[in-house]
Amino acid sequence: MGPEGALTHIPRLRRYARLLTGDASRADDLVQDTLERACHKWSLWRPREDGSGLRGWLLSLMHNLYLNQVRDQVHERQAVELDEGNEPSHDPFLHTPERLDLEQALRQLNPALREVVLLVCVEEMPYAEAAQVLGVPAGTVMSRLSRGREQLRHLMDGGAPVQTRTPRLKIVK
Template sequence: MNIDAAIVHIPRLRRYARALVGDAAQADDLVQDTLERACQKWALWRPPVAASADEAQKALRSWLLTLMHNLFANQWQQTARHRTVELDEGMDPSYDPTAKMGLQLDLQRALTLLAPQAREVLLLVGMEQLSYAETAQLLGVPVGTVMSRLSRAREQLRRLMEGERPVASVLRAVK
C-alpha cells in the first residue's frame, strides 16, 4: 500500500479534527501535522496479515486517527502546562451570543466545554461510528474506560444542551 491510500481519509480526519478542536484553522493544522507524521512514520504501518482491501483501509483509518489523537493529546498537555484556565465567575449566565444561531452552534459550544478525553470518546463513537473496542485500541485505554467516559460525556452534553451552566473549575496538568 502506498501513501496515496491515506488521501481518501482526509475528509474524515478533517471532520474529526474540526469537532475535536472547534476551530477550522487549528483543525487544518492538526490534520496537516497528522499527515506529516504519517509520512514520516509510514514504514512503521503494517496492514493486517491477509486483510482484504476494505480491512486494510479500516486499519489505516484507525492508525491515522490514533496519530491524530496522540498529536492532539500532546498539544493539549503542552498548552495546559503553560497556563491554568479558570472559568469566568463574573460572566452573566443569561448572556448567550450563539442563541440565535441555532442548535448546531449550541452543540458545538457544548462540545467545546467537555473535557478533551470525554469529547474524543464521544466523537469517535458517535460521529466516526467506531466500536467501543476500536475506540479503546485507538486511545490506548480499556473498553470499560471508553464506556464510562462515553456515559459521562453523554450526560454532561445533555445537561449543557438543556442550558445548565458548566461547573466552574480550574483545569491543571496532573503528573
C-alpha cells in the same frame, strides 16, 4: 499500500480535527501535521489481516498530536501568566456562552469525554477500535461515553458545565 492510501481518509480526519479543536484553521493544521507524521512513520503501520486499520492508525496519530499540542499550549500559557505576574484564572464559568449549540457544548466537555463521544458517535467507531485509538480499555470507552452523553444532555438543556475531575491513574507495570 503506500501513504497515498491515507488520502481517502482526509474528510474524516478533517471532521474529527474540527470537532477536537473547534477552529477550522487549527483543524487544517492538525490534519496536515497528522498526514506529515503518517508519511514519516509509514513503516510503523501494519495493516490488519482484512486490510483495514489505516483509519484507526491515522486517528491515533491525530489524537496523540492533539494531546501534545494541548499540553504545549498549557505550558506556554502558564509561562506567560508567570512572566506577567498575573494569578492564573481558575474560574470555569468565565466564558460560558449565553446560548449553547452542539459544537459549543462539545467544546465544554472534558477532553477525555469529548474524544470518546467524537470517535464513537461522530466517527461511528466500535468501542474496541476507539479504545485502541485512545490507548484505553473498552470499558473505559463505554464509561466515558456514558458520562459524556449525560453531560452533553445537561449542557444542551442550558445547564452549566459539570465539573468532573479527571482521575489521576498510575501506570502499573
